[in-house]
Amino acid sequence: MESITTKNAIVHFNSNIYEELKVYIKENNPSIIFILVDINTHDDCLPQFLSQLESGDIQVEVMEMPDGEESKTIDICMGVWEALSEYGADRKSLLINLGGGVVTDLGGFVASTYMRGVKYINIPTSLLAMVDASVGGKTGVDLGNLKNQVGVISEGDMVGIDVSFLSTLPKNQMISGFAEMLKHGLIYDKTYWNTLTNLEQLDVSDLDQLIYDSVVIKNKIVSEDPTEQGLRKILNFGHTLGHAIESYFLDYTEKPTLLHGEAIAVGMILEAYLSTKICGLSTNDLKSITSEISKTFSKVDISLEDYAPIMKLMLHDKKNSHGIIKFVLLEAIGKAKIDCEATNELIIEAFEYYKNF
Incomplete structure (x- = not known):
């Protein structure tokens, strides 16, 4: 290669x-x-x-x-x-x-x-x-x-x-990394997303090329914006809520520890829901994202009492500005938008969507 x-x-x-x-x-x-x-x-x-x-x-x-x-x-x-x-x-x-x-x-x-x-x-x-x-x-x-x-x-x-x-x-570590590959398709390249979501047509020998393509996508983004002033922020899709969920589950001993990709998978579904309310992501795209991620990642139990502490942790997200939580959301699969804002009510709606899908 x-x-x-x-x-x-x-x-x-x-x-x-x-x-x-x-x-x-x-x-x-x-x-x-x-x-x-x-x-x-x-x-x-x-x-x-x-x-x-x-x-x-x-x-x-x-x-x-x-x-x-x-x-x-x-x-x-x-x-x-x-x-x-x-x-x-x-x-x-x-x-x-x-x-x-x-x-x-x-x-x-x-x-x-x-x-x-x-x-x-x-x-x-x-x-x-x-x-x-x-x-x-x-x-x-x-x-x-x-x-x-x-x-x-x-x-x-x-x-x-x-x-x-x-x-x-181990298998769970492989699956964790797959979340970031799915993210690269969602934020930048619909064709890559479509390839990843048809893995039954691929075999292990295709993994080299998929990894290579993922690195190419990330490098294109980082090369244009190495210090994350603009475009590079799209790499944080799923991470505003995902990192908060990962931190929350890491801090509370009664919760299972989530691998990074497991938490980001949840975050991507939640933020895809927000995208339908804020950026015009179609309901068909939301259904596709939810369905395809759920094929690989088990559902995480997030209860009503978990919502507030997770949302509080989002206040520490590095994309935030002047105390306002900033999201990366999707206008369509393959097209991301930075610096989006969401109300607490919409975030709670997203949790309820995830809980009930």
Whole structure:
């Protein structure tokens, strides 16, 4: 597959990754190579990666962090920063983030802030990280239960997408990443959406191309608006309510923890409903969105008493301005509109639609 050039990085695929990484290391001659993994990728992905990494005489150190969204904290960053310092990392060091979205988000933030910035490369190992988290330069950590409240936009030098790593993923993690692919179709490319919603006509060999197409869509959007002043905001469709739901379920122990994509799937249905009331999305499109998402994602139990705390969490959404909650909504499948506003009454209607469909 042909590599994709982003604003500051290059995304390489499958067998190309390791040859390009070899060239990169030779040209940049890092003082030390650090590899950040979590518990799972240490066991499932690191041996394969190390077997193909050609580092020459350069020292390689592996740092392991806990897995899961609850580990995406400034405390874990402190541990990684301290480990870098203890190992003698300098500004010529290279950090390779080998993992899912938590590892690439946190690792990118660590690299962007250690000594005011060291070079880093993302090697995403989950579907979510391949199509979304590792591309575009958004790095950061959560603030308590608030998603991605601390971070910077700082793109690494390279992204390496090796689809073979997906064989290590449990089914729920694969499904979680699929939510972001569906989102890319809904906000930007109806043809891509139609392809994704006819998966029974595809097989596993098509996954490479679908991932590639998803990265192309995200790169087009990010390249036009790297700092999220306008167009890039459309990537947040489903995330205003979705992030609030994810945070709420993360914070309340009596609720099951939702994976990112599971929460975003709910958010997309809710915000599709709002789109019919605010942006003229057709009822047929709403039915299609609801039906297709529900084929893959199980319904989440959200009760009446959950509405108010979820809505309160939306006040922390990063798209908000002057205390007003801003949504990304759909005018049609493939056409998104930014900076939309919705009343509390309409948001409650959306919850009731989701509850009763």
